Amino acid sequence: DSGVTQTPKHLITATGQRVTLRCSPRSGDLSVYWYQQSLDQGLQFLIQYYNGEERAKGNILERFSAQQFPDLHSELNLSSLELGDSALYFCASSASGSGDEQYFGPGTRLTVT
Amino acid sequence: QQPVQSPQAVILREGEDAVINCSSSKALYSVHWYRQKHGEAPVFLMILLKGGEQKGHDKISASFNEKKQQSSLYLTASQLSYSGTYFCGTEGTLHAGGTSYGKLTFGQGTILTVHP
Numbered sequence: 574d575s576g577v578t579q580t581p582k583h584l585i586t587a588t589g590q591r592v593t594l595r596c597s598p599r600s601g602d603l604s605v606y607w608y609q610q611s612l613d614q615g616l617q618f619l620i621q622y623y624n625g626e627e628r629a630k631g632n633i634l635e636r637f638s639a640q641q642f643p644d645l646h647s648e649l650n651l652s653s654l655e656l657g658d659s660a661l662y663f664c665a666s667s668a669s670g671s672g673d674e675q676y677f678g679p680g681t682r683l684t685v686t
Numbered sequence: 687q688q689p690v691q692s693p694q695a696v697i698l699r700e701g702e703d704a705v706i707n708c709s710s711s712k713a714l715y716s717v718h719w720y721r722q723k724h725g726e727a728p729v730f731l732m733i734l735l736k737g738g739e740q741k742g743h744d745k746i747s748a749s750f751n752e753k754k755q756q757s758s759l760y761l762t763a764s765q766l767s768y769s770g771t772y773f774c775g776t777e778g779t780l781h782a783g784g785t786s787y788g789k790l791t792f793g794q795g796t797i798l799t800v801h802p
Binding site: 575604606615616617618621628629631663667669670671672673674675676677678679680 | 718729730790
């Protein structure tokens with residue numbers, strides 16, 4: 574158990590819908606990262622937040638957004654869902670950022686039908 | 687750019703050794719190694735930092751050649767529990783010598799299978 578929690582574990586929804594994935598980092602960690610893992614794209618970095626502020630952005634679609642709240646939990650919002658958005662979404666946390674080990678949550682498996 | 691891992695797959699018998707390589711085309715600040723079992727989250731194994739610092743599990747060893755932007759993970763006396771997909775994640779450096787704040791770019795993975 575990494576200490577990072579993610580909800581829900583599974584999500585099945587239809588195209589065009591909007592979903593919210595939630596992540597709670599390990600106690601004391603200030604950085605939260607979101608990754609997408611699909612069979613054809615591998616593990617892709619989406620976005621990073623540090624103590625409530627966006628710090629780094631990766632290949633995140635405009636239909637996706639995220640935020641980190643004052644209690645440090647984070648949410649990833651996915652809208653206008655397409656079939657290709659079906660993937661495992663992982664949240665990871667680290668103490669600060671650069672040079673720190675990242676601990677991954679169990680992931681949310683999103684299936685878009 | 688995505689780092690390149692080699693080999694793509696390795697099959698071992700218990701007790702055998704393996705080396706997994708990770709090569710990047712850009713200057714690196716750190717290299718992270720993870721193991722992922724099917725359907726589970728990646729598990730942190732090791733981080734190697736520019737300048738020589740390392741953090742990780744005692745039973746795992748790795749190297750980081752900063753000049754060549756290459757890292758290798760050494761798995762010795764393999765056990766059945768070592769089976770899984772191994773990923774390297776690289777963190778690049780910014781032009782001013784800073785970092786990319788922990789943003790990792792992952793390789794395509796190396797599938798390791800250990801048989802009894």
